[in-house]
Structures are given as structure tokens and as C-alpha cells.
Amino acid sequence: MTKPLEAIPEINRLVHEPARLAILTVLAACERADFLFLERATGLTRGNLSVQLARLEEAGLIEIEKILERKRTLTTASLVRHGRQALDLYWRNMEEMRALAKSTKLAKDGSLPRGLPRPAAVES
Amino acid sequence: MQSETLIATTRRGEELRYVTEHFRDLQGLYFASVWAGLLMLVLLCSPTRPSGIHLLFVFGIAALFPLVGVPLAHAWYKRYGMVKGTPEIQYPRPLSILDTSPPRRRYAPGLVVVMSGIWIVFTGTILFHRLDEYRAALNLWIVLVLTVPRCFYPAPAIPSIQLRRVLYITCSAIIFFSVLSVPFMGPLHSSGWLLLEIVCATLLVLSLYDHWLLSHLLRARPEAFYD
Numbered sequence: 001m002t003k004p005l006e007a008i009p010e011i012n013r014l015v016h017e018p019a020r021l022a023i024l025t026v027l028a029a030c031e032r033a034d035f036l037f038l039e040r041a042t043g044l045t046r047g048n049l050s051v052q053l054a055r056l057e058e059a060g061l062i063e064i065e066k067i068l069e070r071k072r073t074l075t076t077a078s079l080v081r082h083g084r085q086a087l088d089l090y091w092r093n094m095e096e097m098r099a100l101a102k103s104t105k106l107a108k109d110g111s112l113p114r115g116l117p118r119p120a121a122v123e124s
Numbered sequence: 125m126q127s128e129t130l131i132a133t134t135r136r137g138e139e140l141r142y143v144t145e146h147f148r149d150l151q152g153l154y155f156a157s158v159w160a161g162l163l164m165l166v167l168l169c170s171p172t173r174p175s176g177i178h179l180l181f182v183f184g185i186a187a188l189f190p191l192v193g194v195p196l197a198h199a200w201y202k203r204y205g206m207v208k209g210t211p212e213i214q215y216p217r218p219l220s221i222l223d224t225s226p227p228r229r230r231y232a233p234g235l236v237v238v239m240s241g242i243w244i245v246f247t248g249t250i251l252f253h254r255l256d257e258y259r260a261a262l263n264l265w266i267v268l269v270l271t272v273p274r275c276f277y278p279a280p281a282i283p284s285i286q287l288r289r290v291l292y293i294t295c296s297a298i299i300f301f302s303v304l305s306v307p308f309m310g311p312l313h314s315s316g317w318l319l320l321e322i323v324c325a326t327l328l329v330l331s332l333y334d335h336w337l338l339s340h341l342l343r344a345r346p347e348a349f350y351d
Contacts, residue, residue, distance in 0.1 A: 025137045029144035031209020037147070040204055040342045041140060076206070094134070 009093035014059055015086055019044055019052050024087045027062060027079040035075040053077055061086055138280035143341040146277070147207045150341075152334030153200060155270075157193020159331055161186045163324035170317035204342055241266065265303050267327060271296040284337055291333060295326050 015021055022042040026033055033041075039049055056062045061083030065076050079087070143150070165186035169179075274292040279285045302319050 021137070022140060025140045026144045029141040030147075030207045033144065033208070034206040036203075037144075037205025037207050041143060074206075076208075091137075 009096045011093055011097075012086055012090050014055070014061070015090040017052075019048060020056055021090075023049075023052055023056065023077075024061065024079065024083065027077060028084060028087055032065075032076050032078040035077070038077065056083070135280060135282070139282055139285075139341065142280055142282075142285060143338070144207060147204070147338070149274070150334045150338035151197065151201050152331035152336075152338070153197035154194055154331075156328055156331035156335065157190045157197060159324050159328035160193065161189030163321065163328060164189060166317060166320045166324055170321065204338070265299075267323070268296060268299055271299065271327075271330075284340060288333065288337055291330055295330055298326060299323055 015024060019042065022044075023038060026038060026041050035046075035049065035053075038044075038053075039046060042049065044052065053062065053064060057064050057077075061080065062077050063080050065078070067074050067076070165182065168182045168185065271292050275289060275296055277289065279289050302323060305319075
């Protein structure tokens with residue numbers, strides 16, 4: 001017997017966006033990372049990375065700090081407590097969703113019910 | 125299919141987490157220069173057993189490798205950016221993406237301290253024990269401080285990362301059994317030098333693999349990856 005759709009956990013769309021999820025995952029694994037490392041690790045262009053960082057900062061998930069180092073501005077980002085909680089909740093919900101899909105055998109025909117956000121894109 | 129996509133997303137997250145947590149640990153060029161220097165020292169000492177001025181000359185040549193290599197490695201890794209708050213030598217930590225707790229520093233003796241320690245023990249043994257290769261081989265245990273923790277790092281199911289673990293386990297086993305076999309070697313046997321050469325060469329290869337792995341994991345990905 002399948003579980004009702006109400007049982008499907010709500011996914012935070014701000015975190016769910018693949019580029020932002022990648023940024024948050026990197027920042028969750030360290031105290032602080034600079035713009036260059038984030039660019040390298042996520043593979044985002046500078047423009048896109050700047051936009052996504054700004055959105056995350058606006059949402060209060062990360063903190064951006066600009067320091068002057070050898071006449072160069074070094075931009076670093078770190079995950080704040082609220083951001084870590086949001087990411088934690090996101091992964092738990094995803095895990096629940098995965099378990100739910102497995103238990104109800106929704107994955108068998110390759111479809112999830114309507115209303116579920118499209119999962120993050122992955123490398124083929 | 126959707127379920128597979130979710131699993132793949134988690135794997136991608138684990139890969140990102142691994143490369144961030146091990147960012148400094150994977151910077152293999154630092155240690156590669158140290159191992160190359162020690163390998164050169166052992167290679168130059170083993171056939172002729174130099175003494176006095178010649179020994180200092182050989183030592184100077186070998187010391188050039190880390191003296192030149194470490195600043196070059198530093199300049200090279202600057203292109204990858206900066207990550208703060210990850211231990212240099214990590215303790216095993218669950219890799220589950222569900223664990224988003226901030227990284228803690230339990231065991232971080234520092235790269236420079238470890239490198240200096242190994243260099244002093246190895247070269248000191250060779251210089252002040254009149255090229256006693258047996259004592260040098262006995263001191264090989266110190267490199268286990270570097271190799272053994274890396275055998276226990278939780279690693280995502282990515283072949284290149286799993287291969288790293290396999291290489292470190294193999295290397296640690298080789299070193300461990302080499303150290304155990306030293307007391308059974310004859311006093312005039314040349315296998316002590318051979319042992320040192322094999323271990324230094326193995327560690328050099330491991331360091332170069334670490335460097336390759338870091339470059340591989342941080343390779344440029346197309347923006348379309350996120351569409």
C-alpha cells in the first residue's frame with residue numbers, strides 16, 4: 001500500500017537548486033572557503049557563483065567576508081548556523097524521500113508523484 | 125530512475141565534501157619533494173657510502189629538493205584557492221552526507237612539523253650513525269604516521285578515491301613488514317638500502333597520486349552540469 005502524498009517531506013527550494021546545493025555542501029565541510037576554491041570545486045562561472053552566493057547570503061544561510069590581502073580583495077564564505085541547519089534538514093528530507101520512493105516502489109516505473117521537485121542534475 | 129538520480133546527487137555531494145575536507149591532505153607535491161630528496165639521498169649513499177665533505181655534498185643535493193620543491197608546490201596550489209578549518213592530517217569521520225556537523229580538529233600536528241620530523245630522523249640517522257642503513261630502516265616506522273590514518277578515511281564510492289585508499293593500505297603494509305624484517309637482515313647485507321629506496325619510491329608515487337587526484341577532482345566542470 002502506498003503512502004499518501006502528504007507524507008512526502010517538503011523540500012527547501014533555495015537549498016535544492018544544484019548550484020547552491022554544491023556551494024553549501026562545500027562550505028559544510030570546512031570553516032571557510034574562498035571564492036577561487038568554490039569556483040574550482042563547483043565548476044560554476046564567476047558570474048553565476050557571485051549571484052548564487054549573494055542569494056544564499058540574502059537568505060541568511062552563509063556569511064561573506066571580504067578581506068584585503070596583499071592589495072587583493074579576498075572573498076571568503078562560511079556557513080552560518082542557520083545554513084547548516086537548513087542543509088541538514090534538506091538532506092534528511094531527501095533521504096526520507098528516497099526511502100519513501102523505495103518503499104512505495106515509485107521508482108520502479110521511473111516517476112515520482114506530482115508536486116515533488118526535480119532532483120539535482122548529476123553528471124552522466 | 126528518479127531514485128537513481130537522488131543516489132547520484134548524494135554521491136556528488138560526498139565527492140564535494142571529500143575534496144573539501146581533504147584539500148590540504150591531497151596536496152601531494154609538498155611531500156613529493158621530500159620523498160624525492162630522500163630517495164636521491166639514499167640512491168647517492170647506497171653504492172659508495174660517502175663520508176666527510178662528500179657526505180655533506182650529497183646531503184646538500186638531497187636538501188635542494190624540498191628547499192626548491194616546497195615553495196613551488198605552494199605557488200602551484202595557490203591556484204586552487206584557500207580552505208580553512210580542515211585538519212591537515214585527519215581523523216576518520218563518517219562521510220555520510222547526512223552528517224553536516226562542522227569539522228572538528230582533533231589531530232592536526234601540522235604539515236611542516238611532520239615533514240621536518242621525517243627529514244630530521246632520516247637524514248640524522250644516515251649522517252650521525254655512519255651510514256647505518258639498518259638504523260635508518262628501523263626508523264621507517266615514522267612514515268606510518270602519515271600513511272596509516274589515510275587507510276581509514278571514509279571514502280565515497282568513486283574508483284579514483286577508493287584506489288587511493290588501496291594504495292595507502294598496500295604502502296602501509298609494505299612499510300610495516302619492512303620494519304619488522306630489518307632485525308633479521310645480515311650486518312653486511314645491502315638490502316637495507318634497497319628497502320629504503322623502495323619505501324621512498326613508493327611514498328613518492330603515493331604523493332604524486334594524491335596530487336593527481338586533487339587536480340582530477342577539482343577539474344573544470346561545464347556550467348551545463350547544473351542545468
